[in-house]
Amino acid sequence: MLMQFLASGFMLGSVYGLVALGFAAIYKATRVFNFAQGMLMATGAYLAVTGSVVLGLPLVGTIAFVVVAAGTLGVVIQWLLIRPLAGRPLLAMVMITIALSIILRALIVIIFGGGAQTLRLGLPEGSFVLGSVRISAIHATAAGVSWLCMALFMVFFRFSKAGLLMRATADSHEAAVLSGVNVNRINATAWALGTILAAIGGVFLGQLQVASVELENIGLLALPAVVIGGLQSIPGAIIGGLLVGLIEQLSSGYISPKARDIFVYVPLLIILLVRPWGLFGERELGRV
Secondary structure (H helix, E strand, O other): OHHHHHHHHHHHHHHHHHHHHHHHHHHHHHOOOOOOHHHHHHHHHHHHHHHHHHOOOOHHHHHHHHHHHHHHHHHHHHHHHHHHHOOOOHHHHHHHHHHHHHHHHHHHHHHHOOOOEOOOOOOOOOEEEEOOEEEEHHHHHHHHHHHHHHHHHHHHHHHOHHHHHHHHHHHOHHHHHHOOOOHHHHHHHHHHHHHHHHHHHHHHHHHHOOEOOOHHHHHOOHHHHHHHHOOOOHHHHHHHHHHHHHHHHHHHHHOOHHHHHHHHHHHHHHHHHHOOOOOOOOOOOOOO
């Protein structure tokens, strides 16, 4: 039973890690704590519904549609909402992302209605047995694609020119501007990538469950994941997602599904009290 819970937690945590990675990418590049990440994830599920059901696209076409639409949405959000607030107090940035979440939820309800939408993309179904663990094919596919996306992002972030500029902007916004870096373009890229990663996570969670605005509540588990791992740590976001997935499955299996939030958010509170920069984040020192 333990191995079954660990396997389920690892696969679900992989999707959480993907969404948390998008959250960390936005924060690391723009210093914006994006409370709309959960709703961006739910939006990804509805984009998949639009591509597969409304437009009748095949699986590859639906994924391409989700990626392009999510990336465009991220750029629009950065240019229309985030860019005008550059240099404003942190509270203004927090409130704009909360407002964005509410607006996206309202738009989804207006367009698709309040009911849940069934999402069928033609992904592998059934299950297989690995040792003493039964693994769902959809869960395994979601975990595999999540790790592929995370690996591609890490390669982009480490070795591409745009990734180098993102890291330079994250290290020092002022130095990047003085060096001639187009910071607005880099920030837009970060928002596009963060939105795409959240949307892909939403596609898989919508496939595992149903496409619903309530997916936002699941997507918000990326917040404790990225805080536990470290807001400025890309690997920390992935590890934090895995930890949240494991904690969720173990607490739901051995205690009660209703106890999930307790065992997820209590470690978050402990981290904030003891090590607020996260397990793998870097402590920021300032001169007073």
